[in-house]
Amino acid sequence: MESRINEFREGLLNTLKEIAYPLVAILISVIAGGILVYSFGKDPVLAYTSMIKGSLGDWNKFGETLVTVTPLILTGLSITFAFKCNLFNIGVEGQFIMGAIAAVWAGWAFAGLPAILHLTLTLLVGAAAGGIWASIIGWLQAKVGSHVVINGIMMNYIAMYTSNFLVRTALNVSGKAYSVEIADTAKLWRFSQAFVQFKHSRLHTGIIIALIVALVAYYILNKTVRGYEIRAVGFNPDAAEYGGINVSKNIILSMLVAGMFAGLAGAIMTTGVQYRVNTLFGFTGYGLDGISVALVGNIHPIGVILSAFLFGVMQKGGPLMQIQGIPKEVVGIIQGIIILFVAANFVKVIMGNIKQRKELKKTALQEGVE
Amino acid sequence: MSAVIEMKGISKSFPGIRANDNINLKIEQGEIHVLLGENGAGKSTLMNILYGLYQPDEGQILIKGKPVKIVNPNVAISHGIGMVHQHFMLIPPFTVTENIILGKEPHKGTTLDIQKAISDVEEISKKYELRVDPRVIVRDISVGMQQRVEILKTLYRGAEILILDEPTAVLTPQEIDELCIIMRSLVYQGKSIILITHKLKEVMSMSDKVTIIRRGKVIDTLNTKDTNIDELAEKMVGRKVSLTVEKKEAKVLSPILEIKGLKVLDNRKLEAVKGIDLQVHGGEILGIAGVDGNGQSELVQAITGLSKAEAGEVFLNGKDITNLPPREIIAGGVGHIPEDRHKRGLVLAYTLAENSILGSHYLKKFRKGMGLSYQNIREYCRKLISEYDIRTPNEKVIAKSLSGGNQQKLIVAREIDRDPSLCIASQPTRGLDVGAIEFVHKKLIELRDEGKAVLLVSLELDEVMDLSDRIAVMYDGKIVGILDAKDATEKKLGIMMAGGSAQDAV
Numbered sequence: 001m002e003s004r005i006n007e008f009r010e011g012l013l014n015t016l017k018e019i020a021y022p023l024v025a026i027l028i029s030v031i032a033g034g035i036l037v038y039s040f041g042k043d044p045v046l047a048y049t050s051m052i053k054g055s056l057g058d059w060n061k062f063g064e065t066l067v068t069v070t071p072l073i074l075t076g077l078s079i080t081f082a083f084k085c086n087l088f089n090i091g092v093e094g095q096f097i098m099g100a101i102a103a104v105w106a107g108w109a110f111a112g113l114p115a116i117l118h119l120t121l122t123l124l125v126g127a128a129a130g131g132i133w134a135s136i137i138g139w140l141q142a143k144v145g146s147h148v149v150i151n152g153i154m155m156n157y158i159a160m161y162t163s164n165f166l167v168r169t170a171l172n173v174s175g176k177a178y179s180v181e182i183a184d185t186a187k188l189w190r191f192s193q194a195f196v197q198f199k200h201s202r203l204h205t206g207i208i209i210a211l212i213v214a215l216v217a218y219y220i221l222n223k224t225v226r227g228y229e230i231r232a233v234g235f236n237p238d239a240a241e242y243g244g245i246n247v248s249k250n251i252i253l254s255m256l257v258a259g260m261f262a263g264l265a266g267a268i269m270t271t272g273v274q275y276r277v278n279t280l281f282g283f284t285g286y287g288l289d290g291i292s293v294a295l296v297g298n299i300h301p302i303g304v305i306l307s308a309f310l311f312g313v314m315q316k317g318g319p320l321m322q323i324q325g326i327p328k329e330v331v332g333i334i335q336g337i338i339i340l341f342v343a344a345n346f347v348k349v350i351m352g353n354i355k356q357r358k359e360l361k362k363t364a365l366q367e368g369v370e
Numbered sequence: 371m372s373a374v375i376e377m378k379g380i381s382k383s384f385p386g387i388r389a390n391d392n393i394n395l396k397i398e399q400g401e402i403h404v405l406l407g408e409n410g411a412g413k414s415t416l417m418n419i420l421y422g423l424y425q426p427d428e429g430q431i432l433i434k435g436k437p438v439k440i441v442n443p444n445v446a447i448s449h450g451i452g453m454v455h456q457h458f459m460l461i462p463p464f465t466v467t468e469n470i471i472l473g474k475e476p477h478k479g480t481t482l483d484i485q486k487a488i489s490d491v492e493e494i495s496k497k498y499e500l501r502v503d504p505r506v507i508v509r510d511i512s513v514g515m516q517q518r519v520e521i522l523k524t525l526y527r528g529a530e531i532l533i534l535d536e537p538t539a540v541l542t543p544q545e546i547d548e549l550c551i552i553m554r555s556l557v558y559q560g561k562s563i564i565l566i567t568h569k570l571k572e573v574m575s576m577s578d579k580v581t582i583i584r585r586g587k588v589i590d591t592l593n594t595k596d597t598n599i600d601e602l603a604e605k606m607v608g609r610k611v612s613l614t615v616e617k618k619e620a621k622v623l624s625p626i627l628e629i630k631g632l633k634v635l636d637n638r639k640l641e642a643v644k645g646i647d648l649q650v651h652g653g654e655i656l657g658i659a660g661v662d663g664n665g666q667s668e669l670v671q672a673i674t675g676l677s678k679a680e681a682g683e684v685f686l687n688g689k690d691i692t693n694l695p696p697r698e699i700i701a702g703g704v705g706h707i708p709e710d711r712h713k714r715g716l717v718l719a720y721t722l723a724e725n726s727i728l729g730s731h732y733l734k735k736f737r738k739g740m741g742l743s744y745q746n747i748r749e750y751c752r753k754l755i756s757e758y759d760i761r762t763p764n765e766k767v768i769a770k771s772l773s774g775g776n777q778q779k780l781i782v783a784r785e786i787d788r789d790p791s792l793c794i795a796s797q798p799t800r801g802l803d804v805g806a807i808e809f810v811h812k813k814l815i816e817l818r819d820e821g822k823a824v825l826l827v828s829l830e831l832d833e834v835m836d837l838s839d840r841i842a843v844m845y846d847g848k849i850v851g852i853l854d855a856k857d858a859t860e861k862k863l864g865i866m867m868a869g870g871s872a873q874d875a876v
């Protein structure tokens with residue numbers, strides 16, 4: 001028992017250490033953003049308070065923020081999962097789109113099923129669509145050797161036009177620019193149905209699903225044989241192969257799982273928020289934002305939850321800042337600064353430099369004395 | 371003679387371990403000074419401090435009598451210190467010239483003056499008699515050549531003091547002789563050399579002085595001419611080491627590994643193994659001798675399923691294992707100590723515990739339901755650590771933080787503890803200290819005495835001759851002859867390794 005507690009504490013400490021640098025980076029970016037706002041002649045304190053108010057000011061705003069956070073967690077997890085196998089799943093956007101449109105189909109075509117069954121089926125169909133979409137990319141990498149990034153980008157476009165095609169044809173009833181709507185039995189339960197606090201928000205149970213998936217991702221990656229193999233392939237494919245690990249299989253599998261997370265994100269947007277899919281004139285951004293979320297979350301499932309929340313707050317707080325006369329571009333700039341700082345590991349590098357500079361100064365002083 | 375470098379009272383700790391403990395070291399101008407010590411004694415750490423890669427916790431460094439603070443390698447280079455690392459740091463797709471000038475490129479205005487770069491490289495290569503072709507790509511040259519490039523890189527930066535960390539571990543005997551000549555000529559031209567090596571014969575033939583380090587402390591500094599191999603071994607390990615291999619008469623059983631007409635391509639799709647027939651019996655150690663690059667690596671890869679056999683068959687205990695996936699071959703009872711520990715043997719970013727189960731990670735004993743049982747895994751790794759004397763603070767550190775020799779010991783431990791019926795040992799003692807070599811040899815002989823088959827591939831002729839019961843000589847992808855170890859002499863093997871037949875050798 002004693003050792004268990006110690007182990008737990010050690011694990012916690014390690015996790016804290018891992019998120020310490022991103023946290024400092026975020027702090028620095030917030031300050032940098034403040035200076036920027038100030039240089040526009042606006043009040044930085046007002047900017048940040050309105051950002052917080054706009055996203056967390058009351059239950060409804062909090063709910064809406066979580067609505068944004070939900071898909072970001074899942075797409076962030078998708079990037080994270082593939083990244084552990086050293087794969088950059090830029091195809092996350094396409095997988096998200098396929099998940100969303102597949103969910104429309106399942107939510108509409110299987111109307112008449114009992115609610116729980118129908119909803120579960122719809123979510124699974126969405127996840128499967130994303131998974132299949134991603135495994136194609138994984139398969140191409142593993143068996144043909146063509147790169148995940150190139151194929152990912154291609155598949156994103158194919159997904160977008162496939163979705164638009166379906167919206168116009170098979171999944172269209174009225175000739176409008178959006179698809180059919182899913183049946184009520186396929187819709188996620190909304191908090192507003194039971195809690196007055198969330199009356200004006202679309203908060204749905206998808207957030208709970210996303211949190212559970214984060215834990216599942218953590219468990220698979222760090223505690224299972226599969227995770228062991230995936231990470232080994234990611235770190236050193238030659239050693240993995242030597243250890244009897246099938247490299248191709250693990251590449252395809254990790255893409256499959258990553259795609260399922262992204263597809264689920266799309267399906268949750270369909271079943272929890274949109275109930276249909278609109279004609280896309282460009283990418284939704286949920287997938288691509290997942291890349292930033294994963295980077296800021298330090299490619300760690302739990303970090304992804306925190307970072308998705310941060311991005312949600314910034315995106316939802318933006319409009320109120322704008323009302324206060326602060327350009328909403330500032331939000332984008334702060335986001336950019338955070339990503340730069342975290343992704344380039346600036347804090348670590350800068351700290352290292354400062355230490356070295358100090359040593360040099362000391363030497364110079366010593367030499368001066370002699 | 372004056373000391374070009376003096377390290378005074380250097381101490382350095384890593385979490386859980388004191389790698390250097392109040393070390394004093396003095397290097398004189400124009401000498402070859404060997405650092406000798408067990409795996410994990412702290413040699414590389416000390417040199418990394420001198421080169422500015424680590425900062426000492428305590429102590430002082432003097433260069434030509436002047437105290438200096440070496441905060442990074444650039445400072446070291448500016449003081450005329452150059453280092454060739456235990457594991458090379460070249461950029462494979464770059465040419466020799468590009469690698470050498472990297473970071474100090476000659477330029478015309480804003481553009482790189484490649485002509486001048488090439489002529490510069492040619493000039494220093496002539497001056498120090500280190501012949502290289504400045505235009506070839508580093509990926510395509512031999513390990514020995516790559517090492518020359520590393521040495522030239524330091525000379526190009528004006529190094530006066532060269533640190534060579536285990537330069538001979540990866541070289542063939544011929545290349546070692548050449549290196550020896552190079553070092554002599556460098557010293558003759560006024561350079562000083564700090565050399566790390568585990569090979570006592572080399573210490574005796576190459577160096578002027580030896581400093582022995584044990585568990586982070588300096589034990590002694592000796593003049594090479596006043597000492598001998600046995601004394602060095604004893605000082606280094608702290609006990610008497612047997613440098614000769616003791617083994618009983620082999621009790622040869624039926625064949626465990628049978629290879630028939632095997633052909634394998636190398637990664638350039640050229641035939642590297644050109645039709646080999648070979649049997650390794652239970653209860654024997656079959657050594658493969660040969661100059662590097664004669665198909666030994668490809669042979670091993672094909673047996674272990676890491677390369678495809680183009681033709682022929684491989685049987686293990688009578689079962690056809692040709693081109694089976696590696697996992698099935700491992701499960702069938704093959705242990706494999708790979709020749710390159712960083713490429714194949716370890717996932718450097720994994721902990722020792724995680725590395726200790728590579729290849730058997732999916733087995734029930736390491737699982738708890740669907741998940742891995744980290745408790746069992748760590749316990750298992752602790753067992754290996756104590757049984758094989760792996761020097762590490764604990765099993766939770768990553769493999770990268772281990773000293774080179776201890777990384778090797780971890781691999782050896784894992785592969786022997788698998789209890790394989792066939793153990794393939796490629797360069798099993800590369801980078802190990804004499805004590806550890808003795809231990810690994812004993813373990814391989816134990817396997818043999820238990821009736822297991824051992825296939826030993828080694829570039830060290832001594833090792834092959836000492837350990838093997840039979841010796842197969844490989845040349846140009848073929849086995850040119852198999853000798854009984856009793857009949858093998860260095861001369862005979864030498865002739866066969868150059869392509870001569872056993873008849874010529876008589």
Ligand SMILES: Nc1ncnc2c1ncn2[C@@H]1O[C@H](COP(=O)(O)OP(=O)(O)OP(=O)(O)O)[C@@H](O)[C@H]1O
Nearest residue numbers: 384389409410411412413414415771772773774775
């Ligand atoms: N970066 C590091 N982090 C943690 N521990 C380290 C690190 N580098 C070295 N050590 C530890 O310091 C000790 C000395 O290591 P070092 O590499 O200096 O040994 P060595 O004498 O070069 O051995 P070898 O002959 O095996 O190369 C070892 O126990 C090693 O585990």
Ligand SMILES: [Mg+2]
Nearest residue numbers: 414456773774
């Ligand atoms: Mg070393």
